[in-house]
Amino acid sequence: MNIHLSVVLAALLSSTAALAADPGVSDTEIKIGDVNIMTGPAAFVGRGVALGSKIAAAEINAAGGVNGRKITIITEDDGYIPSRSFQALTKLLEVDNIFALNGTSGTANALAMMPLITENNLPTVVTTAPAELIYNPVRPSVFTFGANYRDAFYAQLKYIHEHSEPKDAVYGIIRQDDDFGKEVENGYDRAVKEFGVKDGLRLRFKKGTTNFSAEMAQMKQAGVNVLVNGAIFAGAANVLSEARKLDMNVQSAGVWTEGIPASAKLSAPAGYDYLVGDYVAFTGPAAEKFAEMAKKFATPEELAGVSRYTFVTYIGLKVLAHAMEECGKDLTRACTIEKLRQMKNFDTGGLSAPISFDNPQQLSGTAVAVYQFNAKDGTFKGLTDFVKY
């Protein structure tokens, strides 16, 4: 009788444990969600982002998975529209039963998903939108990897100020009229105040603007020779192209999007060796090592889409997997969040500064390295190590 009772009790306990298990975890699998820009003009960014998760998952699975469980990535497209990000995450939570989230689209998209992330206590690593709005106020299950645009631009301007500032420097900024542009201007503000340089001209433009001829004519008129180029992709290339048309002799600081091959190709004809500040090493030995490893897990066509965005989600999933591994067999969301919170100096193999989330903001990877483009051969070289600003 006692034996029977203990068997029943054991069965009850095990069934209770199974019932208590968080969604997205089985004996063999862990489901990780990814809300991403897979369609629309910014889809090439989303493809790079999705690839990072895919390569990291394949690498982890090839090495035996997370305590024997294979990682499955489920990607949902939001087309860069916040209301669709909300819908996409609802599907991932309710239909696919994901355990955690790595891949949160843009800043507004991530913010639209925050209520769902918070109420589901969903372990989330934000890697592509490291804006202050994401980590301030801090949300218990959200961990942010990456520097903000403010630091990325300050780092570049500091490098210019200390190493290559022209005589009679006049600084100028052209930036988008949104939250992203505001962050860019914050970095510019800090630099101009700290260095005591001449603040020549500040211009704003509407997202999607492609013609900058009037703005650049104003820049020339103001005598700007150190330019903060807050445009992205084709816009950034057009800013430089207009500067070239006007024969402006400027040193230019750019957004990290200008470090990806497609953007560099667009900007190269203008002939400016512009700078880029980034929190991942998109060039150099670590990037080369990554490329070698990635060949095992991605098709040649996919590899052509590798960019800095691939590195950020690759790091994001490695960080998440490490925290899940630390939890052992009894994997829960609460445990994963706790392990992420305790994470200190996680080595990313040189792809970024070591990751530590043991700070009140649960923010890491804020150190920025400065790179310089060589317009002649289309390559980038590192100018500084990762430094916190």
Added chain:
Amino acid sequence: MRTGDYKETIGQLVALSDSAVVWGWTIALIAALLLLPFFMGAYTQTLMVSALITIIGAVGLNILTGTTGLISLGQAGFMAVGAYTNAILMTDHGVPVWVSLPSAGVVAAFVSLVVGIPSLRLKGLYLAITTLAFAFIINHIILYADALTHGPNGIFVNGATLFGLDLQRGKPLYYLALGLTIAAVLLALNLSRTRVGRAWMAIRDHDIAARVMGVDLVRYKLFAFMTSSFIVGVSGALLSLQIRFVNIDVFAFILSIEALAAIILGGLGSVAGAVLGALFLSFLPEAIRLSIATFADPSSTIYTDYVYEIRGIAYGVVIVLFLRFKPDGLIGFWRDARRYWSDWPLAY
């Protein structure tokens, strides 16, 4: 066999329907919609709420574009006004949702006068461009009026409760959206059968002739703008309740295009068409996703590499084919089906 409809009183002429069968089906449909949340998962419920919000927006736009003939590309702007009004009142001023929600419609209605008054002499593409410009102006105002709108940071919308029910989640949100959808549809149907509705249609069909007949163009055009914007503003406020966050990126230009596409696909000028078009566009991406997931080979390279492009192309192709072969919209399908059964066996 039915041979036709004969109306003998004014009451019969202005009734929403004189058919007991239609009323029976309508009641059955409403009952099914009321019971639906008990049989569907949270994701389907989210899709349903999104579809209901789209229906409200489409019904609102249909009053302006379908019934009055004033083409508008300012839908996203009016939705943004409604959503921001609701968010600002609730979050910054602690106004209860039962006040903020109608206020969103009222503010959007009055803001519509800003575009309505200068647009009185415009129609067709010229009006479309004016309303588009209005949407851009709203966008700029939201971005630059930091003190009021929180600028590019956006606003989180929380605390919408009524009688202890959380109106931002689950069944209460669904029923709120359903109730407002029914109200919007009834409002549009009733208006279209009044003096106002007939004046709007006269303006749409020939505005000079309408004026000759004594229709006050200024009054009725502005009333169309205000009524449409009120409904669209409420749909924006509902969207802010659903996603619990507003930011200017939420109200992208594509919203205006999708709303216009919904009323054209449904059948311009028809309230039922606006409902069908909005439903069609809301569920088409999900139908395509499910079809691809069911019939495609998930291990194929084409599937893994291009599934999102295929979905996007399929979405466009379905709309193009639909407009090519059924230019009078979904309501045309409905009318054909109804005619077929009522005329059977003489249907041809």
